[in-house]
Amino acid sequence: MSLAHGRHYLAIPGPSVIPDRVLAAMHRPAPNIYTGEIVEIVASLIGDLRALARTSHNAAIYIANGHGAWEAALANPLARGDRVLVLASGLFGHGWAEIGRRLGLAVEVIDSGKRAPIDPARLAAALEDDKAHEIRAVLAVHVDTATGVRNDIPALRRVLDEAGHPALLMVDCIASLGCERFEMDRWGVDVMVAASQKGMMCPPGLGFVFFNEKAAGAREARGDPSAYWDWTPRSAPQDFYQHFAGTAPTHHLYALREALTMLLHEEGLENAWARHEKLARAIWAACEAWGAGGPLEINIPDPAHRSHAVTTLRLTAPDGTALRDWLTERAGVTLGIGLGMAPPGDPAWHGFFRIGHMGHVNAHMVMGVLGTIDAGLKALSIPHGPGALEAAACEIARA
Ligand SMILES: *Cc1c(COP(=O)(O)O)cnc(C)c1O
Numbered sequence: 163m164s165l166a167h168g169r170h171y172l173a174i175p176g177p178s179v180i181p182d183r184v185l186a187a188m189h190r191p192a193p194n195i196y197t198g199e200i201v202e203i204v205a206s207l208i209g210d211l212r213a214l215a216r217t218s219h220n221a222a223i224y225i226a227n228g229h230g231a232w233e234a235a236l237a238n239p240l241a242r243g244d245r246v247l248v249l250a251s252g253l254f255g256h257g258w259a260e261i262g263r264r265l266g267l268a269v270e271v272i273d274s275g276k277r278a279p280i281d282p283a284r285l286a287a288a289l290e291d292d293k294a295h296e297i298r299a300v301l302a303v304h305v306d307t308a309t310g311v312r313n314d315i316p317a318l319r320r321v322l323d324e325a326g327h328p329a330l331l332m333v334d335c336i337a338s339l340g341c342e343r344f345e346m347d348r349w350g351v352d353v354m355v356a357a358s359q360k361g362m363m364c365p366p367g368l369g370f371v372f373f374n375e376k377a378a379g380a381r382e383a384r385g386d387p388s389a390y391w392d393w394t395p396r397s398a399p400q401d402f403y404q405h406f407a408g409t410a411p412t413h414h415l416y417a418l419r420e421a422l423t424m425l426l427h428e429e430g431l432e433n434a435w436a437r438h439e440k441l442a443r444a445i446w447a448a449c450e451a452w453g454a455g456g457p458l459e460i461n462i463p464d465p466a467h468r469s470h471a472v473t474t475l476r477l478t479a480p481d482g483t484a485l486r487d488w489l490t491e492r493a494g495v496t497l498g499i500g501l502g503m504a505p506p507g508d509p510a511w512h513g514f515f516r517i518g519h520m521g522h523v524n525a526h527m528v529m530g531v532l533g534t535i536d537a538g539l540k541a542l543s544i545p546h547g548p549g550a551l552e553a554a555a556c557e558i559a560r561a
Pocket of ligand 1: 176227228229230253303305306307333334337357365366
């Protein structure tokens with residue numbers, strides 16, 4: 163007997179839950195790509211993507227996952243041999259750094275480890291050492307999906323401004339866009355990357371690069387992207403079918419149209435941010451109650467630096483893996499693995515798990531995940547404190 167039959171819930175930090183309406187929007191015959199509805203949809207998407215990123219600048223749509231968007235963001239404004247500084251706070255910062263190395267960039271990494279945000283003072287010190295202004299870009303991940311940390315992007319901008327340093331500020335918002343406050347123009351971000359399958363509630367397959375005029379200028383002056391990755395045609399809605407460098411990703415565009423309607427025009431972006439924060443606080447309240455009587459710990463100790471889209475948890479190995487397996491097989495919930503928290507093959511790897519709470523997630527889904535984790539801790543006799551569901555319910559009741 164298993165209690166997993168019924169609708170399965172994939173509670174990993176991407177791909178996230180796809181709303182039925184988004185799935186239904188894709189369930190239709192192929193459209194003409196040269197005229198008609200799909201052309202109009204693309205024009206409307208560019209405007210909505212700008213609203214989602216809080217920018218009046220450019221939005222380029224790629225048929226790619228986040229890794230493609232990472233590469234596009236670097237290949238356009240930078241040239242082989244350029245120095246870039248990566249501020250890593252988990253696996254994804256290191257991943258972006260590796261893409262840069264493979265493009266021939268001279269990559270330096272400042273690593274804040276696995277449990278803390280980027281320290282702006284370390285950026286200040288690095289810029290101080292760069293009197294010749296050789297560093298052309300500073301890269302940071304807004305929410306590192308591996309560690310669950312959220313970095314203070316405006317603080318990085320202030321450091322660049324105070325140093326009078328001209329480097330581009332590039333931010334990976336793949337996990338956070340649509341979930342956490344992000345304001346590209348107000349925060350002075352020059353380039354931002356996103357992908358469709360997390361807070362944007364769509365299937366994986368679309369990557370986005372947002373860039374301002376300063377970054378566009380760098381593209382003209384230095385960049386040498388291949389024809390496929392060139393962001394100039396892709397960000398021009400009038401070049402509709404050329405700007406995908408081939409056939410448009412028609413059904414992904416239908417999905418994105420529906421998802422952005424839900425997020426921006428029905429719920430409202432500020433409300434979506436508030437929902438994510440409230441649900442995150444319910445999850446933390448439960449985790450803190452469990453942790454009061456056992457080894458479970460939220461990876462990021464300071465709530466001010468925790469993501470509202472993903473929570474990384476620490477248990478004693480191998481209980482993280484045992485708990486995940488129990489939930490999938492017995493309760494119909496799949497939790498995320500501990501990505502990059504310990505080397506693959508190291509037994510410590512089995513001590514971690516993650517809860518994805520990004521995108522199409524509401525109070526009953528979060529209470530369901532927490533309730534089944536509570537059951538799993540009990541079934542597996544993993545020591546834990548009482549009152550976790552009570553604590554989460556009180557947090558939701560206060561909303
Ligand atoms: C998921 C993710 C990526 C990678 O995206 P893919 O679509 O898997 O290539 C990069 N950065 C962050 C912060 C992510 O959450």
